[in-house]
Amino acid sequence: MSALHPPSSTDDTILVVLSRGMACLMCRDRKRRCDGVKPICATCTKAGKAHLCIFDDGSQDQSLVQSHRDRVSRERALRDRVVELQDIIQALDTGGPQSVVPSVSRKSKSAIRSQSPSTAITSSTKFRLPNKESAIPAALGHSAWDWSKENVPSDIRDPLIAIFIQHGWQFALDFNIPRFMMSLSLSPSHPKALHPALLHAVLLNGCLYSPAPFRRHEQSFLKRAHKELNQQLAKGDRLLDFLRATALIGCYYYGRGRLREGYHYLSSAMRFSVGCGLHAIDSLSLDRQAHNPLLPPCADLVELGDRINTFWFLFSVDRAGSLLAAVPETISDHARKPYPTNLTLLG
Numbered sequence: 001m002s003a004l005h006p007p008s009s010t011d012d013t014i015l016v017v018l019s020r021g022m023a024c025l026m027c028r029d030r031k032r033r034c035d036g037v038k039p040i041c042a043t044c045t046k047a048g049k050a051h052l053c054i055f056d057d058g059s060q061d062q063s064l065v066q067s068h069r070d071r072v073s074r075e076r077a078l079r080d081r082v083v084e085l086q087d088i089i090q091a092l093d094t095g096g097p098q099s100v101v102p103s104v105s106r107k108s109k110s111a112i113r114s115q116s117p118s119t120a121i122t123s124s125t126k127f128r129l130p131n132k133e134s135a136i137p138a139a140l141g142h143s144a145w146d147w148s149k150e151n152v153p154s155d156i157r158d159p160l161i162a163i164f165i166q167h168g169w170q171f172a173l174d175f176n177i178p179r180f181m182m183s184l185s186l187s188p189s190h191p192k193a194l195h196p197a198l199l200h201a202v203l204l205n206g207c208l209y210s211p212a213p214f215r216r217h218e219q220s221f222l223k224r225a226h227k228e229l230n231q232q233l234a235k236g237d238r239l240l241d242f243l244r245a246t247a248l249i250g251c252y253y254y255g256r257g258r259l260r261e262g263y264h265y266l267s268s269a270m271r272f273s274v275g276c277g278l279h280a281i282d283s284l285s286l287d288r289q290a291h292n293p294l295l296p297p298c299a300d301l302v303e304l305g306d307r308i309n310t311f312w313f314l315f316s317v318d319r320a321g322s323l324l325a326a327v328p329e330t331i332s333d334h335a336r337k338p339y340p341t342n343l344t345l346l347g
Contacts, residue, residue, distance in 0.1 A: 018034060018035075018036045021056070021057065022034075022036050022055075022057060023036060023041075024036075024041050024043075024044060024053050024054060024055050025054045025055070025056055025065065025068050025069075025072075026043075026044050026049055026052050026053055026054065026068075027041065027043050027044065029072055032047075038055060039053070039055075040053045041053055052068070054068050074182070075178070078178035078181060078182055079178065081178070081181050082177055082178060082181065085158075085161070085162045085165060085177075085181075088158070088159060088162040089162050089163075089165065089166045152199075152200075152203065156203075156214065156217065157199075157203060159206075159210075159214070160202070160203045160206030160207065160210065160214060161184075161202060161203070161206065162206075163206040163209050163210055163214075164202050164203070164205055164206040164209075165177060166209075167205075167206075167208075167209045171205070171248065171251050171313065171317065172312070172313050172316035172317060172320075173244070173248075173309075173313045174309045174312075174313070175244075175306050175309060175310075176302050176305065176306055179302050179303075179306070180194070184199070191238075194241065195228065195232055195237065195238045195241035195242070195245065196224070196228045197225055197228035197229045197231075197232050197241060197242060197245040198241040198242075198244055198245040198248075200221045200222075200224045200225035200228060200245075201221075201225045201244070201245040201246075201248035201249050201252070202248065203217075203221045204218065204221040204222055204225055204248070204249065204252050205248050205251060205252050205255070207221065208252065208255045208256075222249075222252070225245060225249055226249075228245075229242065229245055229246060229249070232245075236294070239272075239276060239294055239295055240276075240295065240306070240307065240310060242272075243269050243272060243273055243276070243278075243310060243314070244310055244313075246265050246266075246268060246269040246272070247265065247266055247269040247270075247313065247314055247317060249265050250262045250263070250264070250265030250266035250269065250317070250321070251266070251317060253265065254266075254317075254321060254324060254325075259321075259324060259325040260325065262321060262325065263321050263322075263325045263327050266314070266317055266318055266321050266330075267318065267321075267327075267330040269314055270314045270315070270318045270330040270331060271330060271331075273310070273311055273314050274331060275294060276292060276294045276295050277290055277292040277294075277295065278307055278308075278310060278311035278314075279311055279331070281304070281307060281308055281311070284301065284304060284305075286298060286300070286301065286304065289304075295307075315331075318330045318331070
Protein backbone atom coordinates (compact mmCIF):
# COMPACT_ATOMS: atom_id res chain seq x y z
CA MET A 1 0.00 0.00 0.00
CA SER A 2 1.65 3.20 -1.18
CA ALA A 3 -0.75 5.82 0.08
CA LEU A 4 -2.03 6.72 3.49
CA HIS A 5 -5.76 6.33 3.91
CA PRO A 6 -7.88 8.31 6.36
CA PRO A 7 -9.61 6.34 9.10
CA SER A 8 -12.91 4.86 8.05
CA SER A 9 -15.66 3.39 10.21
CA THR A 10 -17.21 1.59 7.21
CA ASP A 11 -14.15 -0.10 5.69
CA ASP A 12 -12.28 -2.18 8.25
CA THR A 13 -9.92 -3.56 5.58
CA ILE A 14 -8.12 -0.24 5.01
CA LEU A 15 -4.75 -0.18 6.75
CA VAL A 16 -4.01 3.11 8.47
CA VAL A 17 -0.28 3.86 8.66
CA LEU A 18 0.60 6.47 11.28
CA SER A 19 3.79 8.41 11.69
CA ARG A 20 5.97 7.42 14.62
CA GLY A 21 4.56 8.71 17.92
CA MET A 22 1.09 9.46 16.54
CA ALA A 23 -0.66 6.44 18.06
CA CYS A 24 -2.43 6.83 21.39
CA LEU A 25 -0.53 5.84 24.53
CA MET A 26 -2.81 2.89 25.29
CA CYS A 27 -2.23 1.32 21.87
CA ARG A 28 1.50 1.95 22.14
CA ASP A 29 1.71 0.26 25.54
CA ARG A 30 -0.37 -2.72 24.43
CA LYS A 31 1.35 -2.89 21.01
CA ARG A 32 -1.96 -2.61 19.20
CA ARG A 33 -2.71 -1.00 15.83
CA CYS A 34 -4.12 2.49 16.31
CA ASP A 35 -6.06 4.48 13.70
CA GLY A 36 -5.10 7.81 15.27
CA VAL A 37 -8.66 9.14 15.40
CA LYS A 38 -9.06 11.79 18.11
CA PRO A 39 -10.18 12.19 20.77
CA ILE A 40 -10.77 8.40 21.00
CA CYS A 41 -9.36 5.86 18.57
CA ALA A 42 -11.44 2.96 17.29
CA THR A 43 -9.17 0.35 18.89
CA CYS A 44 -9.69 1.74 22.40
CA THR A 45 -13.42 2.08 21.75
CA LYS A 46 -13.72 -1.58 20.72
CA ALA A 47 -11.64 -2.69 23.71
CA GLY A 48 -13.84 -0.76 26.16
CA LYS A 49 -10.91 1.48 27.11
CA ALA A 50 -12.20 4.77 25.73
CA HIS A 51 -11.60 6.50 29.06
CA LEU A 52 -7.89 5.59 28.82
CA CYS A 53 -7.31 6.75 25.23
CA ILE A 54 -4.75 9.59 25.45
CA PHE A 55 -2.54 11.14 22.75
CA ASP A 56 0.90 12.50 23.61
CA ASP A 57 1.19 14.90 20.69
CA GLY A 58 0.59 18.19 22.49
CA SER A 59 -3.13 18.19 21.76
CA GLN A 60 -4.16 17.07 25.25
CA ASP A 61 -3.53 18.15 28.81
CA GLN A 62 -0.07 16.96 29.88
CA SER A 63 -1.42 16.07 33.31
CA LEU A 64 -3.48 13.33 31.61
CA VAL A 65 -0.37 12.08 29.84
CA GLN A 66 1.58 11.97 33.11
CA SER A 67 -1.33 10.24 34.84
CA HIS A 68 -1.28 7.55 32.15
CA ARG A 69 2.46 7.01 32.56
CA ASP A 70 2.09 6.75 36.33
CA ARG A 71 -0.68 4.18 35.92
CA VAL A 72 1.43 2.10 33.52
CA SER A 73 4.34 2.24 35.97
CA ARG A 74 2.09 1.04 38.79
CA GLU A 75 0.70 -1.78 36.65
CA ARG A 76 4.18 -2.99 35.72
CA ALA A 77 5.36 -2.95 39.33
CA LEU A 78 2.25 -4.84 40.45
CA ARG A 79 2.67 -7.43 37.69
CA ASP A 80 6.26 -7.95 38.83
CA ARG A 81 4.97 -8.46 42.37
CA VAL A 82 2.45 -11.06 41.20
CA VAL A 83 5.22 -12.91 39.32
CA GLU A 84 7.28 -13.01 42.52
CA LEU A 85 4.35 -14.51 44.42
CA GLN A 86 3.78 -17.05 41.67
CA ASP A 87 7.43 -18.08 41.99
CA ILE A 88 6.84 -18.73 45.68
CA ILE A 89 3.75 -20.80 44.90
CA GLN A 90 5.74 -22.87 42.41
CA ALA A 91 8.46 -23.40 45.01
CA LEU A 92 5.83 -24.52 47.51
CA ASP A 93 4.55 -27.08 45.01
CA THR A 94 8.00 -28.54 44.33
CA GLY A 95 10.20 -27.88 47.33
CA GLY A 96 8.33 -29.31 50.33
CA PRO A 97 8.16 -27.86 53.85
CA GLN A 98 11.83 -26.92 54.12
CA SER A 99 11.67 -24.56 51.16
CA VAL A 100 8.49 -22.76 52.20
CA VAL A 101 9.91 -20.01 54.40
CA PRO A 102 11.74 -17.41 52.33
CA SER A 103 14.39 -15.04 53.52
CA VAL A 104 13.46 -11.56 52.42
CA SER A 105 15.79 -9.03 50.91
CA ARG A 106 14.68 -5.50 50.18
CA LYS A 107 15.67 -3.92 46.90
CA SER A 108 15.09 -0.35 45.95
CA LYS A 109 12.54 -0.41 43.17
CA SER A 110 10.26 2.18 41.66
CA ALA A 111 7.47 3.23 43.99
CA ILE A 112 3.86 2.70 43.04
CA ARG A 113 1.96 5.88 43.61
CA SER A 114 -1.37 5.56 45.31
CA GLN A 115 -4.45 7.59 44.54
CA SER A 116 -3.21 10.18 46.98
CA PRO A 117 -0.17 11.99 45.46
CA SER A 118 1.43 12.30 48.88
CA THR A 119 1.42 8.56 49.51
CA ALA A 120 3.88 6.19 47.85
CA ILE A 121 3.54 2.45 47.75
CA THR A 122 6.62 0.33 47.33
CA SER A 123 6.25 -3.12 45.85
CA SER A 124 9.82 -4.10 46.54
CA THR A 125 9.83 -7.41 48.38
CA LYS A 126 12.14 -9.82 46.61
CA PHE A 127 11.88 -13.44 47.65
CA ARG A 128 14.80 -15.85 47.81
CA LEU A 129 14.30 -19.42 48.92
CA PRO A 130 16.75 -20.34 51.70
CA ASN A 131 18.86 -23.42 52.07
CA LYS A 132 17.69 -26.32 54.20
CA GLU A 133 19.80 -25.34 57.19
CA SER A 134 18.21 -21.92 57.56
CA ALA A 135 14.57 -22.63 56.60
CA ILE A 136 13.06 -24.00 59.80
CA PRO A 137 14.89 -21.68 62.24
CA ALA A 138 13.59 -18.70 60.27
CA ALA A 139 10.00 -19.75 60.96
CA LEU A 140 10.61 -20.56 64.62
CA GLY A 141 12.51 -17.38 65.34
CA HIS A 142 9.29 -15.44 65.99
CA SER A 143 8.01 -17.68 68.78
CA ALA A 144 8.39 -14.81 71.26
CA TRP A 145 6.92 -12.17 68.93
CA ASP A 146 4.55 -9.73 70.61
CA TRP A 147 1.53 -10.27 68.38
CA SER A 148 -0.58 -7.69 70.19
CA LYS A 149 1.68 -4.76 69.33
CA GLU A 150 3.69 -5.48 66.21
CA ASN A 151 2.98 -6.18 62.56
CA VAL A 152 3.30 -9.72 61.28
CA PRO A 153 6.92 -10.36 60.19
CA SER A 154 7.22 -10.36 56.41
CA ASP A 155 8.93 -13.77 56.34
CA ILE A 156 5.73 -15.21 57.82
CA ARG A 157 3.19 -12.93 56.16
CA ASP A 158 4.36 -13.16 52.53
CA PRO A 159 4.56 -16.98 52.23
CA LEU A 160 1.16 -17.36 53.90
CA ILE A 161 -0.39 -14.89 51.46
CA ALA A 162 1.12 -16.87 48.59
CA ILE A 163 -0.28 -20.10 50.03
CA PHE A 164 -3.71 -18.51 50.45
CA ILE A 165 -3.73 -17.27 46.84
CA GLN A 166 -2.69 -20.73 45.66
CA HIS A 167 -5.62 -22.36 47.48
CA GLY A 168 -8.13 -19.52 47.08
CA TRP A 169 -10.20 -21.53 44.60
CA GLN A 170 -11.28 -23.77 47.47
CA PHE A 171 -13.13 -20.82 49.00
CA ALA A 172 -14.68 -19.73 45.66
CA LEU A 173 -13.08 -16.36 46.41
CA ASP A 174 -12.01 -14.46 43.29
CA PHE A 175 -10.48 -11.03 43.74
CA ASN A 176 -8.09 -8.73 41.90
CA ILE A 177 -4.66 -9.82 43.15
CA PRO A 178 -2.69 -6.73 41.99
CA ARG A 179 -5.22 -4.47 43.74
CA PHE A 180 -4.99 -6.67 46.84
CA MET A 181 -1.18 -6.44 46.88
CA MET A 182 -1.31 -2.70 46.33
CA SER A 183 -3.66 -2.23 49.29
CA LEU A 184 -1.35 -4.39 51.39
CA SER A 185 1.55 -2.05 50.61
CA LEU A 186 -0.26 1.13 51.68
CA SER A 187 0.25 2.72 55.06
CA PRO A 188 -2.38 1.66 57.64
CA SER A 189 -3.87 5.17 57.71
CA HIS A 190 -4.60 5.19 53.97
CA PRO A 191 -8.34 4.77 53.21
CA LYS A 192 -7.56 2.14 50.54
CA ALA A 193 -5.23 0.11 52.76
CA LEU A 194 -6.09 -3.51 53.46
CA HIS A 195 -7.85 -3.74 56.79
CA PRO A 196 -5.95 -5.78 59.43
CA ALA A 197 -9.02 -7.97 59.98
CA LEU A 198 -8.92 -9.16 56.36
CA LEU A 199 -5.15 -9.57 56.43
CA HIS A 200 -5.27 -11.79 59.51
CA ALA A 201 -8.20 -13.78 58.09
CA VAL A 202 -6.13 -14.40 54.95
CA LEU A 203 -3.11 -15.48 57.00
CA LEU A 204 -5.33 -17.67 59.17
CA ASN A 205 -6.62 -19.55 56.14
CA GLY A 206 -3.12 -19.77 54.73
CA CYS A 207 -2.21 -21.71 57.87
CA LEU A 208 -4.75 -24.39 56.92
CA TYR A 209 -2.57 -25.44 53.97
CA SER A 210 0.85 -24.76 55.48
CA PRO A 211 3.46 -27.02 57.08
CA ALA A 212 3.89 -27.17 60.84
CA PRO A 213 6.24 -24.16 61.26
CA PHE A 214 3.45 -21.82 60.13
CA ARG A 215 0.52 -23.58 61.79
CA ARG A 216 1.96 -22.78 65.20
CA HIS A 217 0.83 -19.16 64.65
CA GLU A 218 -2.77 -20.11 63.84
CA GLN A 219 -4.34 -19.16 67.17
CA SER A 220 -2.55 -15.81 67.18
CA PHE A 221 -4.03 -14.96 63.79
CA LEU A 222 -7.48 -16.09 64.93
CA LYS A 223 -7.40 -13.92 68.06
CA ARG A 224 -6.20 -10.88 66.15
CA ALA A 225 -8.79 -11.38 63.41
CA HIS A 226 -11.58 -11.48 66.02
CA LYS A 227 -10.24 -8.36 67.72
CA GLU A 228 -9.90 -6.41 64.47
CA LEU A 229 -13.37 -7.46 63.30
CA ASN A 230 -15.00 -6.10 66.45
CA GLN A 231 -13.17 -2.79 66.11
CA GLN A 232 -13.90 -2.58 62.38
CA LEU A 233 -17.65 -3.07 62.77
CA ALA A 234 -17.83 -0.56 65.63
CA LYS A 235 -16.22 2.09 63.43
CA GLY A 236 -18.00 1.13 60.19
CA ASP A 237 -14.56 0.97 58.61
CA ARG A 238 -13.95 -0.62 55.18
CA LEU A 239 -17.01 -2.81 55.32
CA LEU A 240 -16.21 -4.78 52.18
CA ASP A 241 -13.03 -5.97 53.91
CA PHE A 242 -15.20 -6.71 56.95
CA LEU A 243 -17.48 -8.93 54.87
CA ARG A 244 -14.63 -10.91 53.35
CA ALA A 245 -12.80 -11.24 56.66
CA THR A 246 -15.95 -12.50 58.41
CA ALA A 247 -16.60 -15.06 55.69
CA LEU A 248 -12.98 -16.26 55.66
CA ILE A 249 -13.09 -16.83 59.41
CA GLY A 250 -16.21 -18.92 58.78
CA CYS A 251 -14.31 -20.87 56.10
CA TYR A 252 -11.50 -21.46 58.58
CA TYR A 253 -13.95 -22.87 61.14
CA TYR A 254 -15.42 -25.18 58.51
CA GLY A 255 -11.91 -26.31 57.60
CA ARG A 256 -11.27 -27.18 61.24
CA GLY A 257 -14.56 -29.07 61.57
CA ARG A 258 -16.22 -26.43 63.77
CA LEU A 259 -19.39 -26.38 61.72
CA ARG A 260 -21.69 -24.34 63.95
CA GLU A 261 -19.17 -21.54 64.34
CA GLY A 262 -18.49 -21.57 60.61
CA TYR A 263 -22.20 -21.31 59.84
CA HIS A 264 -22.60 -18.44 62.29
CA TYR A 265 -19.92 -16.34 60.63
CA LEU A 266 -20.87 -17.12 57.05
CA SER A 267 -24.59 -16.55 57.51
CA SER A 268 -23.87 -13.26 59.29
CA ALA A 269 -21.66 -12.15 56.40
CA MET A 270 -24.30 -13.20 53.87
CA ARG A 271 -27.03 -11.16 55.60
CA PHE A 272 -24.72 -8.17 55.94
CA SER A 273 -23.88 -8.31 52.23
CA VAL A 274 -27.60 -8.00 51.46
CA GLY A 275 -27.74 -4.97 53.75
CA CYS A 276 -24.83 -3.51 51.78
CA GLY A 277 -26.73 -4.05 48.53
CA LEU A 278 -24.27 -6.48 46.93
CA HIS A 279 -27.15 -8.73 45.87
CA ALA A 280 -28.78 -5.86 43.97
CA ILE A 281 -25.90 -4.93 41.64
CA ASP A 282 -27.29 -5.55 38.17
CA SER A 283 -24.86 -3.77 35.87
CA LEU A 284 -21.14 -3.22 35.22
CA SER A 285 -21.86 0.43 34.53
CA LEU A 286 -20.40 2.77 37.15
CA ASP A 287 -23.16 5.26 36.32
CA ARG A 288 -25.93 2.87 37.43
CA GLN A 289 -24.77 2.27 40.99
CA ALA A 290 -27.54 2.35 43.56
CA HIS A 291 -26.95 4.47 46.64
CA ASN A 292 -26.21 2.55 49.82
CA PRO A 293 -25.37 4.21 53.14
CA LEU A 294 -22.97 1.42 54.15
CA LEU A 295 -20.69 1.35 51.10
CA PRO A 296 -19.45 4.30 49.02
CA PRO A 297 -19.81 4.15 45.22
CA CYS A 298 -17.20 2.09 43.39
CA ALA A 299 -14.28 4.15 42.13
CA ASP A 300 -13.61 1.89 39.12
CA LEU A 301 -14.58 -1.37 37.45
CA VAL A 302 -12.06 -3.40 39.43
CA GLU A 303 -13.71 -2.34 42.67
CA LEU A 304 -17.14 -3.08 41.22
CA GLY A 305 -15.97 -6.51 40.08
CA ASP A 306 -14.60 -7.24 43.55
CA ARG A 307 -18.00 -6.46 45.05
CA ILE A 308 -19.81 -8.69 42.56
CA ASN A 309 -17.44 -11.58 43.18
CA THR A 310 -17.58 -11.06 46.93
CA PHE A 311 -21.35 -11.61 46.79
CA TRP A 312 -20.90 -14.81 44.80
CA PHE A 313 -18.17 -15.99 47.15
CA LEU A 314 -20.58 -15.54 50.06
CA PHE A 315 -23.44 -17.13 48.15
CA SER A 316 -21.32 -20.19 47.26
CA VAL A 317 -19.91 -20.85 50.72
CA ASP A 318 -23.34 -20.26 52.28
CA ARG A 319 -24.80 -22.97 50.03
CA ALA A 320 -21.92 -25.35 50.67
CA GLY A 321 -22.03 -24.65 54.40
CA SER A 322 -25.74 -25.33 54.65
CA LEU A 323 -25.19 -28.78 53.15
CA LEU A 324 -22.15 -29.48 55.29
CA ALA A 325 -23.70 -28.40 58.59
CA ALA A 326 -27.28 -29.47 57.75
CA VAL A 327 -28.64 -25.97 58.40
CA PRO A 328 -30.93 -23.68 56.38
CA GLU A 329 -29.60 -21.50 53.58
CA THR A 330 -29.32 -17.83 54.50
CA ILE A 331 -31.00 -16.39 51.40
CA SER A 332 -33.22 -17.94 48.75
CA ASP A 333 -32.22 -18.95 45.24
CA HIS A 334 -34.08 -16.11 43.55
CA ALA A 335 -31.38 -13.69 44.72
CA ARG A 336 -28.86 -15.08 42.23
CA LYS A 337 -27.53 -11.88 40.71
CA PRO A 338 -25.26 -10.41 39.58
CA TYR A 339 -23.21 -13.03 37.78
CA PRO A 340 -19.53 -13.53 38.68
CA THR A 341 -17.12 -11.26 36.85
CA ASN A 342 -13.76 -12.04 35.27
CA LEU A 343 -11.59 -9.43 36.99
CA THR A 344 -8.80 -9.78 34.43
CA LEU A 345 -11.07 -8.08 31.89
CA LEU A 346 -11.70 -5.04 34.07
CA GLY A 347 -8.22 -3.80 34.96
